Amino acid sequence: MADLQSTNRVALAKVREATFGVIPANPAFKAVRQTSSSLAANPQTKISAEIRGDRQVTDLILVGEDASGNVGGELAFGVADDDFEEALQGTWSNSPSITVVTADTEISDVAATTLTVSAGGAQFVAGMLTLTQNLPTAANNKLAKVVSSTGTSIVYPAATYSADAVIPVGASVRQVGFEGASGDITAVTAGGNGLACTAADFTTFGMVPGEWVKVGDGDNANCSFAGTAANNDFCRIASVAAKKVTFDRVPAGWAADTGTGKTIRVFTGDFLTNASTKRSNTIERQYLDHSPVTYEYLRGMTLNTLAIEAKQQDIATYTKNYIGRDAYLPSPMARVSGATDVAAPSYGVLNTSTNVGRLGFDGSVITGPNFVMQATININNNLRAQKAIGSIGAVGIGNGEFNVSGSLQTYFGDPSIYQKIVNNTLTSYDQRVGRSDGNRETIVMDLPAIKMSGGSPSVSGKNQDVMIDAPFTAIRHATLGYTMSVGRFWYLPTS
Template sequence: MPIASGSTRRIAYVPEATFGVTPATPSFKTFRTTGGGPRTNKTTDTSEEIRADRNVTDEMHLGQDVAGAYNTEWSYGGFTDDMLEAVLFGSWAANVLKNGTAPKSFTFEERVDLGGGNQSFSRFAGTMINGLSLAIAARSKVTGSVSVMAQKETLDTAIVTGATYAAASTTPISTASANIAALQVAGLPAPKVRSLSLEITNNLRTRPLVGSLYTDSFGYGRFEATGTLEAYFETNDLYQRVLDHGSGVLSFNIGNAANQKYALLLPKIIFGNGERRPGGNTDDVMVSIPFRAVYDQTTDATLQITRGVA
């Protein structure tokens, strides 16, 4: 039998109307990724029975959980719109998305080609988006990850009857060099930023049941958006905000073409335990500042994203 190659993997997803139930004749969308993905984690336990022959009596199967993260390169539209909507528990309205309280679930499907017309499918029903990360670093692609948790994994050798697969979007990959604009930090003169990271999490949790190997559903905690800003040290202004436990707006645009950009707005970030890093003889002085976004009454959100920006 041929050995499967990772380069043949196709990842697709479809929204679920009912948690954990793959729609009949599903219309899948292809997911753009550079690797990673969920895996099933089995929980087992070993019998502690004492036997005169010194053998182990059994290894019991207690449960299964599914979790992991897909690595991505940032691009406009397609799966990005869907994943942003899912991780924010919100819905696009007039091209504006805010974090909310409406969870969404999907069935994710991974296919690998076994050659000779044979295929292997892993389907992850009851998939929810637990988190999303964004990494912007000088002279680099804009990268990130989409963290998922699923109810269960099932295997198959054929597509779901009647399933269709929409091709992935072809919008270009964004870079930190050419496709980040309008960066504002707490109303200060534009700092010279070397890197910026953003981490979003929904703090999902499993709900195990007696009589089942799988979680009943997923509970969710608070929506949290945190990150780290690294900038060249030019004046006291930015570091003074750290010492003052200051706050302010963080916003920037990301995208490659007019009307194919996102504007990310964190209307109120609070500066955390930042530090000035003097370095050595061959280093620049840097300031590294972790931050946390909190609820802003005017925006009525912690994070707001606008798409289709000129």
């Protein structure tokens, strides 16, 4: 007797389409980490209106087909990168990186001072701070400061690395920040809070307005501001010039500091903002208990909504909703020709206790007395399936208004949030979640302009804490020009 299909044996994967609703040739399906899925092809039928003398129905006629549904998941670094890009309809602006796809090719040699690469070395400029990973010699996997580069080499200070002659698939070098010369980077307040320099050129390090950066390296005392410890924290960039980076968000206590004798480090990441580039996918579902395995394909699947939820002492979760073209069921239901597999990122799931680095409201960290019990961010692209004569499925997906909303449920410790609700005050919300181990990979979600749309203190009965549920709507930031951004840091110091 054959085994019945178990939910634990249903695998989900997807591949980006070049043409809406068309499965790419030789598709490389990227595995999707999921907690649930309600994806379905929904046949649209009509009963024949033909009148028969025997009162019976002549036929049930297939007239159309919808493809749609939800996928639930637990938030982890890297897992939702494609989802963020599709939900915001933007494109990740990535820091320079080289990853070995073919052994001993993209990076072919590691010497004491030099990484030999096949191409792309010139994108790593002097002063950049890089992270090497998955090199054969464990001690070679570390931070290092670039001295110079060419198209085929990245040069570091003497005795930075031990020799590695054969470089495996998955080894990589990636910019994660930059480091100034001794005493060159200073913290300033005149003309706006920010960083200034004399020898370096800030415009060469890939920073853009709106991006969050981490100033200082608490793991290396010589790489942080000593005179003003408060400066060693996250800041948001307002503008970038060769000799000054101006911040519009700084930590409380920011002050001028000459950084005398310090080689100040600043950590940067990849950056994404909302735009208007729709992307569709073919989603593959495998029923692995079937013998042979059954394959189902949903084509033209375009991400409509993305909901991110954080509850107190829980796992950070997200739910995405797709609208698509149709379903394709091979006959027999075998895998499409030339398909290969790409593993999902393996980073650990993030919790809402030790993995939340910051909840920021109006530019400041939310702490007591208004502790947060629950926070949500909801992205809605207001997509619509476009139907036409001559097609059983959708002929396209229409774009709609980009809406971002959310809510904060907080203790009513003081009236500050309530005042912003009543006064329709323009404020902001940002959320940082990341690992507290390994390289402390981190995600930053920022809504630079929001208005609270309701909420008042709730007195629900005896022996209860007074809470306030504060829904909000994000709007276009007048200066930055976008509604939402997402940043990802591949490395952060412990403090």
